[in-house]
Amino acid sequence: MxxxxxxxxxxxxxxxxxxxxxxxxxxxxxxxxxxxxxxxxxxxxxxxxxxxxxxxxxxxxxxxxxxxxxxxxxxxxxxxxxxxxxxxxxxxxxxxxxxxxxxxxxxxxxxxxxxxxxxxxxxxxxxxxxGRDDRPDRPELTPREHEVLVAYGRGMTVDAVGRQLGIAAGTVRTYLERAKQKYADVGRPIRHRGQYTERIREDALGRERLPGSGASPPPVG
Missing domain, CATH: 3.40.50.2300 (Response regulator)
Structure with a gap:
């Protein structure tokens, strides 16, 4: 059975x-x-x-x-x-x-x-x-890099990300730099603030809800 x-x-x-x-x-x-x-x-x-x-x-x-x-x-x-x-x-x-x-x-x-x-x-x-996987190359982010990237890419300040995750602002910057380097290594550099948002959208990072579900995700922060 x-x-x-x-x-x-x-x-x-x-x-x-x-x-x-x-x-x-x-x-x-x-x-x-x-x-x-x-x-x-x-x-x-x-x-x-x-x-x-x-x-x-x-x-x-x-x-x-x-x-x-x-x-x-x-x-x-x-x-x-x-x-x-x-x-x-x-x-x-x-x-x-x-x-x-x-x-x-x-x-x-x-x-x-x-x-x-x-x-x-x-x-x-x-x-x-x-068979329809046509996604761009994605870096292998650690769970913490993922969290920091998503929070920052959604518009939070470095200090706000640190408060939400319980880490120092300097540590947040370190994780962001690591994520930036990983994206650069796969040929998708992040050159300005808006591209953090682009990357989390392109790679479907931090999505709490599927499209068309009829409900909005809770606000971050």
Whole structure:
């Protein structure tokens, strides 16, 4: 028996998924949650997690995948929104598979079984989106460089970034210089303040919400 968990803020969907999965003899849905934080606070036996890409708590999809993977779970991302940047980024963050919510039960159950065997199956949709990766070269930023770059690129002052992150202004400048150098190394130099904003937009950094979700992200700072 393959035990799975599901994280989705849509209770009706979770209940429907439980009924759906109940038709599959070798897969059992044993835990559900509306957020990653809620899920990680539970003691669960399932090690495979179906994760909705677009949760309503404004959490970052990439951070959600990374947190679950770091906690030892195998993640299958499910979504109705085929957002290319997030599909690519969550795959890079360690998601083992991507399944569209429009897929049928056979596709989902096959993906679950493949992941349980240790494979990383490619659905037709996942292969299509991975094949459309036309992003510019992106530097490998550390988590702190990422935080500083996003906060500063959104218009915060160096001092304000330091206060928000609990670090000295001089340390903020150091992280910004490191990020600038990394962007220069991949041929995308940052020459003025406005290009910090351009880089976080181009690379989909710090996006709390998918486009067209109907809600605005909380203000920074």
């Amino acid at each position: 393959i035990e799975i968990a599901a994280i989705d803020n849509d209770r009706m969907l979770l209940e429907g998924m439980a009924a759906w999965i109940a038709k599959v003899p070798d897969i059992r849905l044993t835990a559900t949650a509306s957020s990653v934080a809620d899920f990680l606070s539970q003691a669960v036996s399932a090690r495979i997690v179906l994760l909705d890409l677009n949760l309503e708590d404004f959490s970052d999809p990439v951070d959600n995948v990374a947190s679950l993977v770091a906690a030892g779970f195998t993640v299958i991302v499910i979504t109705v929104v085929p957002d290319l940047s997030y599909i690519l980024a969550t795959t890079e963050a360690g998601a083992a598979a991507y399944v569209a919510k429009t897929a049928n039960l056979t596709v989902l159950s096959d993906a679950i079984r493949a992941v349980a065997r240790g494979d990383s199956p490619l659905t037709t949709e996942h292969a299509f989106w991975l």
